[in-house]
Amino acid sequence: MMVERIMYVDSKTPVNCVFTVKINGVISEDHFKIALDKIQRKHPLLRAYIDHKNAKYPFFVEENDILPIPLRIVERKTDQDWLSESENEWYRIFEDPKKPLVQIVWVKGSAVSEILWVMPHSICDGTTGINLLRELCSLLDDPSAELGSYQTFSSVDDFLPADFNLKKNQRKARLYLIMAKLFFFIQSKSKKRNSGKNYALHRKLDTVISKKIVDKCKVNGISVHSLLCAAFMEAFKEFQGKKAKGKVISPVDVRNFIPEIKQDHIFAFAPTVELSLKKGQNLLENAQQIKKDLVEKIGKTEARELLWMGENMHPVVDRMISLLKSGKGGHDITLSNMGKIDIPNEYKNFKLETIYSPTVAFPWLNSNTLVVTTYNQQMDFTFMSNEDFLPKEDAKKIKDKAIELLTS
Template sequence: MIRRKLMMVERIMYVDHDTPINLVFTAKIKGEIPEENVKAALKKIQQKHPLLRTGIDRQSEKYPFFTEEKEIESIPLRIVERKTDHDWLQESEKEWFRLFKDEKKPLAQLVWIKGTNVSELLWVMPHCICDGTSAVALMRELLGLLDNPSFEMNPYPIFSSVDDFLPLDFNLKREKRKARLYLLMARFFFMMQRKSKKKNIGDNYLIHWREDSSITNRITEKCKAEGISVHALLCAAYMQAFKEIQGKQAKGKVISPVDVRHFIPEIKKDHLFAFAPTVELPLKKGNQSVMDNAREIKKELLQKIEKIEARKLLWMGEQMHPLVDRMITMLKSSTGGHDITLSNMGRIDIPNDYKHFTLETIISPTVAFPWLNSNTLVTTTYNQQMDFTFMSNEHFLPKEEALKIKNKATELMTSFV
């Protein structure tokens, strides 16, 4: 019987009973698929992933728990008639605000935008149960089962607490002393913060675009030739774009999530997991070129990743539960010290050709954060095409200004190719 307290990071993404933070991940396919195959696939996926058989108990104890529901319903399937190529965008924006309140219903939904020989499939999940890698795994499993309904998948056990991930040499006594000190310092920090009346009161929006295979390949080859990563170039280009468009208001920093599976291999790529350590990357002062900045960013990123102790971070986070509500309040009212959160998921490992249909394209995940600074850029590469989703809210970053930043960053990235 599953009963596990939400980790600190899961609680932040959960926020509360009435505030949705949903991740929506979309795939476009060509071909016909029977409805019974979709429902059968969802059933098998639910049997594999423990969190898809749980609800969130918010009342029994002080903090919320994932609790297995013996008579939980199947993953809901919502079918929508496909009318235009942009229906996925409208449906995504609807699903951003879905509340997964019913404890008898799973923490996921599939939306099928069904057309003649073409469809979009949208996975919708609370961000507190999954990251981008989790979403890719679910899409890969769904498409595989739609093509081969007889394929069997093995369930995996859910971890009972973050203690399951602690290294053998973990010094509990020493780390507890550190935790008490950090908690005291954090309490003092929040006590000194002025209460802000600022909040996200604007409409959330999404800007989506894609670079064709020619541009994508030229960017990739140029990065290889220059000894930098595409991620470093993205960071440099977007920080420079914010600087040129916003002037002194720009922060000159990005936050980059890192897949926790790099550090904790027990968490497999096909396991649902929500925690991603983050790295803050600054833009160097001066008039360096975008390529020079990208080189510095790559170097700093590698250095900071090397220092990440993800197992200890998870454990330390669990000692900070008393401060989660204050953290959420600050996220909702603080402009933060960064321009944007930039998640580059890289090449998406999902087959293209199936027996009964073709996966035409993948659309990068989208999410509408309730934070004041909700600036988020997600990039993926599929079929040699880079795909981008840029999300924010009109109150904090007007869409017109976001488009200028996006255009400037694209210009900076493509000017040398």
């Protein structure tokens, strides 16, 4: 799909998502192999590669003789090894047609381990990653469990409603394409690119502080997501002054709009909404307004049409990518709040101690990204960017200030 192509970028540019769990207990390597085999047999995209040579645009090809999901084992030495391994995996390129679009890293200790699930963003969203962690933990504990299977979608046409007016929308799509070509034609071409180091900052809040944030939201009739957006925009404003944009981009789970895409399906597209600070309002007033705006914008989202319209934009994808790589954008940060993670923490043979928020390193000029998850009543933050665009020390100040605003 066009949206998958944007996250694919090209054959030489990795954009990988890394999902990590921490486990207490002993894990069998044999169980690992059985679990990965069953997961690979369930999900068609884990038996595919990306062909970027034999057609005008790259496309997925299912490979009947695909190799098993690779498992890389490293010795666990510190509690931070998972984060350094995560950063290493950002730069893995999945290009071998005989190997699947996935890599597992087992940071193995005698009693404690972290498991990293690494995939190109072009095949997965946050819900995909969490589901794969859920399936893996279940099978590591009980390798006799069965997962079933499903047929992947062949094109975005599979999502079109019965009353979709094809002729009307084809005219609309052609007009959008003409407008897009004109837009990119008049855009000044910038050679600016990030050449600094990508980084990830991590912070896990304890149950007391996490509960304090949730209670604050309940008392004031706001959502955790709206408070997160308001707090981080305020923090950017405090440290960047007039340079701050006062806007965030928030991805929304596409499954909210297209129920044919199940919770346990691998899928990559997440519609986004833009949310803004309002001048002259305090933190809580902004959070209340953001909650209202978010509900309204989600209600207007036409995900099926967005996917279909996107397929008519393939001719300008390269120019879209070029603009993302060179443009500062109109937002402070992309903020993904994945909410409460629904994975058991007690298994027969081990305990799932915690889940870390996913990490990713975007090649865009504005690579500011925040992912928030909650597991076992603990909120977890990963803040990613590039030293060229946002120095790491500045990012630390913004992150700390935002958390201070959340908890004050």
